[in-house]
Amino acid sequence: MKLKFQFLFFLLFSLNVFSQELLPFVENFTKSNYNGDNQVWSVTQGKDNAMYFANNHYFLRYNGVKWERYSLPNKTVIRSVFAHNEKIYCGSYNEFGYWKRENGIMRYYSLTKDKDFFKDASKNEEIWKIFELNGTIYFQSFNEIFIYNNNSIKRVEVPFLISYCFVIDSKIYVASVNRGVFEFDGKNFIYIKKWDAVLNNVIHAIAKNNNEIYIFTLKNGVFVEKNEKLQPWNHPINEALKSEVIITAKFYQKNKLVLGTASKGVYIVQMDSGEFININRNNRLSNNSVLSISVDKENDIWLGLDNGISHIEINSPFRIFSDNTGELGTVYSIAASKNGYLLASNHGVFTYENKSLKIVPNSQGQVWNVKKIDDNFVIGHNDGTFLYDFKSYRKINPLNGGWQLKKDLYHDRYIQSNYLGLAFFENKNDFSQYKRLNTVYRPIKDFVQTGQYEIIASDSYRGLFKIKYNEKLELVSYLNLTEKNNIKSDFGVKIFKYKNDVLYYINSEWYYLDGVTDVLKKYELFNQNFKNISEVIPIDDSSFAILKGGLFYIINQSNDHFSWKLIPKKYYEGKIINQETRIFKFNEHYLVNLDDGFLQFESNKNNFINQKVEIEAYFNGKILDDEANIPNNQSLTLHFVSEYFGNKKSTLFYKLNNQSIVPLTDGKLILNNLSSGNNSIEVYFTNGFEFVKTGEFSFTVLKPWYLSIWMIILYFAIVGGILFLYYRWNKVRYQEKIKLKEEELKHHRQIMELEMEAENKLKLQDYEKHILEMQVQSKASEVAGKSLSIAKQSEMIESIQRILEEEKNINTVKTKIKKAIKSNAINQREWENFEKNLIQSHEEFVQKLTNTYPELTSKDIKLSIYLRMNLSSKEIAPLMNISYRGVELHRYRLRKKIQLNSEESLSRFMINL
Template sequence: MRKAFVLLLLAFLPLRGQELLPFVENFTKAEYNGDNQVWNVAQGNDNAMYFANNHYLLRYNGVVWEKYSLPNKTIIRSIFVDGDRIYSGSYKEFGYWKRIGGRMRYFSISEGKRLFEGVSDNEEIWKVFKHEGEIYFQSFNELFILGRNGVRKMRLSSQISYCYVIEGRVYAASVTQGILVLQGNRFVPVPGTDVVKNNVIHHIEKAGDQLYALTKNNGIFVQDHRGLQPWRHPLNEVLKSQVIITGKFIGPAKMAVGTAVSGLYLIDLASGDWINLNRQNAIKNNAVLFIATDKENDLWLGLDNGICHVEVNSPVSILTDNSGMLGSVYALSPYQGGHLLATNHGIFNSQKGKLQVVPGSQGQVWDIFYANGGYVIGHNDGTFKYVSGNYAKASPVNGGWQFMKSSYDDVYFQANYSGIAVYPDVNDMSRYKTLSGITKPIRKISQEKPGELWAADNYRSLYRVRYDRDFNTTKIENVSQNSGIVNDYGVKIFGWRGKTRFLINNAWYHYDQQQEKLTVDARFNAVFSNVSEIVPVDEAHFIVVKSGILYLVNASRGSYIWQLVPEKYYQGKIIFDNIRAYVDGNNLLLNLDDGFLSFRRNKGKTFLPKVTIEAFRKDQLTDSDIKLKYNEPITIHAVPEYFGFSRPDLLYKLDGEARYTRLKSGSVTLNNLESGAQRIDFFYNDGSRLVKIGEYRFRVGFPWYFSIWMILLYVAVLALIWFMYYRWNSFRYRQKLALREEEMRHQQDMVEMENELRIQEYEKHILELEIQSKSTEVAGKSFSIAKQGEVMDSIRKILDNESDLNKIKTDIKRAIRTNTIEKHEWEAFETNMKQIHSEFVSRLLAKHPDLSSKDIRLSIYLRMNLSSKEIAPLMNISFRGVELHRYRLRRKLALPQETNLNKYMMDI
């Protein structure tokens, strides 16, 4: 809402300062890394620009900025170029700079000469100039003159601001005596200049036969037959309040005036027209301290804060709206000495530095078409006419992207949001017809023959629309889809010289009438591959957009001559899907997103540009054919001769590479290069081919691991490895012999071990025999014990059968003597039992650790496969006791009923 109100207000309040201006390149102190004020500017014989920037001398060669300071760190007020020397003046100091090894070195002239003593104690050198082979260093009160015999001083009779050399004579601007001229060793007043007495004069220069004097507060004075007279120009009254600081003539017919209040004024003395560059429209600071020209006759401004390069001699002019009210320009047309602009904010009328919105036109405007003395406006809200300052709606058709006059039918076609409209009479656009059957938003149209239109959808597909004499649609064909082109988004149409081509998916097509489909245009693709759009200008020219860069192409005699429109003029400002080109006399107009660009076409580059190649290694200038260390970077500058429009757009190619790379900043840093000889070539596109304009050769050393010492080391290492290998083989051979001997000894040991095993087996067999013997002995003992049981049974029988006590005693004693078992026999029996069954006892206890000694004895007997009856006497218990003990043992062992106890013991 607020924006709409502001636009409405603009309909009655024109914006000032919106006019075509020369291109201005601003440099801030952040870019050149210096101080604020720039007191003096000069171009050196090496084409570099030099600046007296307070405490620094700045050097700019179009690629890099360099900064230097005096040994005493004082402010540099003035500089002057003479050959390869850059003279400079400072506080109680003057001398010269010289470039040595790619760096500026200072040589003092005044040091040690005691020139600044007495009345000269507080002098600053504000101007340096050359006259009759001598260099003059000027302060406000003295001149220090460097001649063949050293330095001499000249005391001035009155305080002056600056001296000027005009036609071989030295003029001085005196504060109280007006303009003085040097005669011999003194300054005398110039006749007819009394009018500028007691004025601070900030510039004196002659243009043609007239002398101009620019005063600080009283404007400009011009010399005629009566002497100096106030300049008769309307601007002079304006300049009196702007505080003139400096001035400069650009040729005999154009003057630049720098002020402290309103920036720079450029005045055409022939026509009387003037423009003002200020902080609101171009330059970054309104206080212009110094003006200089370069080899292109363009201006360099030393500002109170910053530096400006103003391309007054360039064929490019730009209208830029810094207020944001204009918006993006989608179409434009010359109009009554100015321009009519179609923007997303409405229609604007730009004339004589004033920009005014056309009342009622607010909103998105797509197209302007001049027809029969009026302008057809394709607006978001309808189609309008603008005739003699009157803006009115002519048709309800909205969103008119393209208005086109048919070359075959006496009608006008309009591509719009809902299709294609046909207007039989441009003077009465209320009568119109819509081509039926096509209701899509159509952005581009073209015609090759009557009864047929090519139409590109705003989103995808290309259509061929046929109609009869009454403009009734007879056929609509989706040509891109029917031709098998799947990716047909964003189709571009290029209609030129009666032939239409189509850019679809980065390839150019034309329609083959015989095959009735689109076919690739091989010849056109060979020249215009990888372009994003082509915009027709006239029958001989068109604009090509390639990689975001604009080229003006001149088609002549079957060849195409390309002319670069330098990117700096429109960088980041192109509306890529809505590029328009308009002819205004000899100027070509291109719309931008904040204004438009005017390009004078007869300003062509017909010369081969000069470029100086400089290479820096660790910030030190190096000669050609140097040798770099491996992986050591090198920075190469392609230093141009010019800074403005004549500055060439360069490409480079490293030796061995197939592709060319654009050199954007004039500098390239190379690293990670292969060893050996290298060469980088620089090329310039002259419009038809790439022309080589410079080269730099150098060599890259081998990496440290390929140096001579490392190679010797590698040889030594290889020799050591071979020696170690030889020693190792000898060692292995000896080792094999030793192993073979060891193997023989081992085999012998094996034989001995086998013999020992045989002996051990024999001894084992003997032991087994002994064990069997002991087992037999145990069995015998067991039998003896059994016999004792029988003795006991005999005794019991005697006791049971005999009643005679004496006889009983006698029989018992006899039986005991006969069958008594000795105690030592029992002990021997138990010992033998343990030795025989020790392993069994260990395994049994491992499985059943809770068994008692009595259980173990029973288990041994069971393992011996003795019956309960045989066990009973051995354990000195009854038969029933043995059975009971067997039962309890089975329970401890948790054996099932079907498991045989004797077999279980023998299996352990």
């Protein structure tokens, strides 16, 4: 019977090894992360909270942000590390010593240099374990123990081959290879006879829990001391462990055990309940061979693997179920079953019970909702509505795309929103009978009852609608609220019922509805606290969740104040389902649907934990002190190092130079293009209500070289030189300008003199011209006098003619005529002078006239001169020795020659010519 039980357990155990479990978050680090070797032989946490690893040829340090890699001076393989006070002790091949952190880097100090510890038979020793007891450090190889105390080292040879040493209740137990266990008192090795049961076994761990000592053998399982007698551990897992290879084991907290195996990963056992989980390469680990185990200050587990490092947040309230096979798909709804959960995904309906995931037969396809009603599950499927009771899965109605199924708040019935609108089920025991609201033929994704016969619903695409119906489920009215309120952008409206209020999130604004006027009014309390979110998720009457900026928050309210609990992004990064994220509460557990699984946490309350954060600044790979100076236009790398690695490590935020607070994504920040002068960066975390400052780093960015003090002095010298040269140049230029001005004045004076001389000449010319004009006028007067004289002679002739006519005595007439002729002969010369003077006095006019009208005769010119002198025809007649009529005739002919219009005055023409 016992053999049968063992066989069944092995069968169950083998199934569990490949099952899918709800597991803690596991963070894996590979060689590409830490840039080291494969095997990690030892792990320890230093007083500075950093984790240290023995990684073959490398000594690794990890502070949660940055990996550091070092080598021993002799480049040998490192087998062990151990943290004590400020030092990290290190053991390797024919070497041991310690590391200390100085100026931001680890420096190694050898304890065996120039000492003859490793010679003859000991020349190939390796230090596989380091431990401490009462301030004394012990270095253990397979054949020797080195005791380091007060800067002195004592070497102790062991008379048998050691596997490892262990400290329990201030006693050192030395596990031999196949010869049992001995107690070491500092000098002697005393065999422990009561532990004969482990003779001929290789022992890889000895630990104490609840006053019981456990011995972990390599291939023969676990033994426990009870009543001073060592016997096999009475736990179902022990039979399975006998077929495993136990590499290492460690108790942590109370009644919790972690076991590392060579090929099946790690087992984490709850000692009081007997429950255990197996984390291996099939579900979380990157490698199945666990070489070392360490527990940090958060009681989380660090594993050194045959290839890599794993950090298991075993002490975190968060658990993750993830289907690595891809069979499950995206989870949209979760319901609690008797032994687990029922999951609705885009691949069908799945049961998750006893760490096993199975698809419900014939349920393949898109499933939106699963609702537990009594002992049945109503399934909203893409192909209709189905019923599942763990015995059968059957279609109960053709209503496809059932997004929501809610209890009617006013009647004993259920309401479903689906692809075609709303459906009512009067009998919860018979969902095959239903009634739809007539004419409401649109996909309704979510809805809320706001009255006995009133529903507010949101379309799957856009719009918010108020639907009224009567007791016969006949549609009374159908109102588009966003259209009525002139809200243009109404895509993806979210309905949120919180406490006694129904709120609507439309286009990044929160509203509530005035039921009388159907006016959507802004809800200021939520607009002040929850604008620009991407998702709001109900939890219960006192809490809800939001997605904002890619971060997931649980919100709890106290009066008008809200507490924000930030869920670390690493638990859901890349797995959140946009617009379909939901939270399901079962007992004290909260489940969030994700791609390929779900996230479980134990409480939605804000368990704020204060923490210390150090800011490490690096410039060109060297760490800087606070208030350090860095050159201009250079990059500064900042690491924000928390004292925690797991769940207690809060998401951090930073503020640079009093700018807005920005979240930190990975604890690392690179600053570029920093302005010169004093700079400061402050780091915060949130306690749910406000940002709490936890660290600050100040630094000064030096001015660029071209703005340094010496360059400024040089600039002043250059500017002074330029100003001096400019002054000298201006002075020379001024002197030249004065000379030029003097030359200019000299030339101006000369010009003035020339101008005055020219002006005098002009005046002289004007004077001479005036004299000439006076002479011309005199000549003209003379001509006029002659003309008058001639006129008088003409008159005399006329008077003589009258005498002749009057006188009858011929002798008397003859005598008088002779006298007149004699007088006329004397005046002939005067007439010739007259004509000559006449021409000379009008020489310019005559020349102009002859040039213009060359066909004019001398007689025409004389007439033109007389006309220019403004003489009348009567006055011209005697001057030309012709009659008055002859003058008129001659004037007519002259007008024709010069082609003068009859309307124009001939005299005026000659005057103006």
